[in-house]
Amino acid sequence: MRTLTYVAALNEALHQAMAEDDSVMVLGENIRNGVRAETRGLDERFAPGRVLDMPISEAAFTGFANGAAMAGLRPVVEFQVASLIFPAFDQIVNQAAKLRLMLGGQGRLPVTFFLMGAGAGGGRAGQHSDNPYPFLMHAGVKTVIPATPEDAKGLLLAAIFEDDPVALVAPANLLGEESEVPEEAYRTPLAHGVRRREGRDVTICAVGHLVPAALAAAERLASAGMEAEVWDPRSLLPFDKAGLAASVAKTGRLVVADDSGRTCGFAAEVSSLMAERCFEFLKAPIKRVTRADVTISYSTPIEAAALPGDEEIEGAVRAVMGHTEPAPGSTPVHG
Amino acid sequence: MSETGDPLEWYRRMQRLRRFEARAAALVESGEIVGAVHEYTGEEAVAVGVCAALREDDIITSTHRGHGHILAKGGEPRRMFAELLGRESGYNRGRGGSMHIADFSRGIYGANGIVGAGAPMACGAAHAFRTRAEDRVAVPFFGDGAMNQGVLLESFNLAVLLSLPVVFVCENNGIAITSSTEEMTPGGVAPRAAGFGLPSRSVDGMDVRAVHEAATTAVRRARAGGGPSFIECRTVRYSVHNIAAGALPRESRSEAFMEAARRRDPIERLAGELDRERGWRQGERTEIDENVEGELDAAVEFARAGRRPDAKTALDFMYAATYPDFPARGWEP
Incomplete structure (x- = not known):
């Protein structure tokens, strides 16, 4: 193709x-x-x-x-x-x-x-x-x-x-x-998420450019023996609640990676949705990886420090897997 | 409502607007209307004069003070009252109330609760007509208050830039809630529009003939491909900004000002002109007025008889295309 x-x-x-x-x-x-x-x-x-x-x-x-x-x-x-x-x-x-x-x-x-x-x-x-x-x-x-x-x-x-x-x-x-990309015209349906990587231990629900970041994190985690499923909702509203719930029911763990504001953000919504729907399947608290609740700065180091990426996703997965806590200083503004 | 140059029909339409509002006020008083109503009383010559220059397939956008525009464009009083009473038989099935009445089948693209917001939509509709080679015209109504809204001024620019078949109609009633137009709009209304390159006129908005004449000229120009124009109609609203059950009315204008305004009353003015020009037959005016009253009485009865929306339908109409569990309800059963 x-x-x-x-x-x-x-x-x-x-x-x-x-x-x-x-x-x-x-x-x-x-x-x-x-x-x-x-x-x-x-x-x-x-x-x-x-x-x-x-x-x-x-x-x-x-x-x-x-x-x-x-x-x-x-x-x-x-x-x-x-x-x-x-x-x-x-x-x-x-x-x-x-x-x-x-x-x-x-x-x-x-x-x-x-x-x-x-x-x-x-x-x-x-x-x-x-x-x-x-x-x-x-x-x-x-x-x-x-x-x-x-x-x-x-x-x-x-x-x-x-x-x-x-x-x-x-x-x-x-x-x-x-x-x-197929040449013919086709429509990708709304409210249909897609699994980008299969895994049994933890689900990473990642949005937009954090999908490739989550896939990179998942590769590194795999070499440490943790199999992450990467799930891309594609459609944020309407949202494929059943699709994500099925993945979370299987893995029992969820990290939501979303590069928007933390408070009342997309990750907050998905986390509460899955807490309501999948509580009995959860083996660990849900973790969010988001942007800090600050205005994004021009200067490179403080711009980067406010934004989530593959390392923060990896850290969050390790945390929910109970293997290690995130390294001190690696996610200072993401809590 | 169809295009007409018949002054007697203008008279009938203006009476319909005024008496409709009298009933709406009574329904607010009785508690049957739950929300606020912005009465159009005093401004009848504007809506009637402009809409009498429009075809049924021309479109308007209206304002928070919109009952007059909707009636003048052919909106049915019974479905309007039903909407005001929150009934399923209302124009918006009770979902919109006074400030959002629409009837797409009659070119009424909706009243709007946000000042100036209808103007860019009218421009977009006008563009759609032109791309299909239809000679339809779009008329956004708005008040003097909107002359300070960026989106309206941006729309003037768009209309001129794209030479759209739009006639902007500014109802300048001299007051935005309680703030005077003179104070809030330095330089005046029509000169501001002219600054965008819009052919602009200012007419006595208490004179239905003057309004109709200006609208006819502007609509013809737009229909013939001559582009947009602007009409300022200087008018007076007789009521306070709005009325609502239990709300205190705020009138910031003097009694002397209101007295002087009522002496320019658009309906009495036209009635007097008709008397001088053709003479009223014995009982002719009473007959028209009573017919209007009868029609409106029946409309209120129709509205009262309608059923309220079923609570189970609260999530309906949000989207044309719905999905499982979407839109979400506020709690899980």
Whole structure:
């Protein structure tokens, strides 16, 4: 099978969606001359009204997408950096997410909020380093976060053709990853997690760029005799509760690795969910590996010290396995 | 409601708006309406004048003070009252209440509780119409308070940039809850819109003819591909900001101001003009008013007779596509 980068897979999904359905449109800042390649070639191939460059007005162009969706289109709204959803928050959480119930089921809002370049690393500092998916989930916005090029394509196509607003979060640290991607159009279903590695001792539920980090940790743990199962939810809301519960029931241990805020974060939600559902199977307390509850710094050592990675995941697994406590100083801010 | 240049029909529609609100206020008083109601009384000429210039397939977005827009665009009073009473037979099946009434079949894309939030949606809808080569027009209504919301100003820019078939209608009633527009909006309303390159007019919003004439010109331009425009309608709301059971009304304007406003009353003004121009037949005006009253009485009765939503449906309508155990309920049985 041919391989594609994560960004090229996203680009192929946009091309295939627009070719399949005339109502699909893409809008956002610098769509035609994108700083990355995810929207490349769309303006040459499709009618001008379907590929729109917008001024720096995130609130208005998000509301524009909501209205276009109400009038029958399927807009994909790109945010060049994930944190740029904040200026548009009213239109996302107070309008798009609420309108269907509030209007008693009238209308349809098939909007895709396409959050590019999510997460930290590389000195992007406080305002360009967020993984804002817990905010979206809390507001009831369906949210997916592909960890591989194959899922990037399949989940973007699924998001576009879902009849509700869906946020797709594309982690900055994965955009250059390359792997096999089927050529035909396919949709990766929401609410279906996937096992990335089989193991009997502990389940690591990892999100986004922490999926490869968890796999790296699992390899090292295997050489120490601990077999970790790595489970990628892919779809954060709706969440495959049964899929994760089955894994936790088998292994009896759970580490949740999520690079967003610790308090009221995704890992907190998954931990309480599994504590409620799988308590009788648990052999050890559930551990979370998250970002520290601080603003991300520019300077490299303190940026790194606030962010979770493979070493922190490995430490958490060793802790729940009862082999060793995390080495002093290795996870100072993760508790 | 269909496009019409007939002043007698404007009169009927304005009376329907005013008397609808009188009933809504009574239902708040009696405790049958549980939430807040923002009365449209005093501003009838704006909604009626603008919507009489629209086709059924044109769309509007409305505001927290939206009953008038919805009625003027053809919303059925009985389904509106049913919504206000939280009934399953209401427009939003009782899920929205006063501030969120919508009827997509009549181009009513919803009232909105967030000031200015409907304007970008109207722009997006207008874009959708144009991509399908439909000559439909989108009209966002908003108040003077929205002139200080970034999302509205951003929408002006988008509409001009994309030359969208949008007519922005600002109902300037001079007051945002209790803050005066003069104080909060330095430089005035229409000049601000003109600064974005929007053809802008300011009309007497107590004069339905003036509103209708300005709206007709702007809608024709938009429909013909001439792009967006802006109309400021200077009006007065007679009521306090909102009413709710048990809430203290706050009126910050003087009695003298309110007296002067009522002397410009849009309904009496049109009635007087009709009297001078064509003369009312004996009993003609009473007959119209009584017909409206009868229609609204029946509408309230329809609403009262409706059933309340079943508690088992509390999680319905959140999503078009649901999944097992999603949306989640708040506790496990």
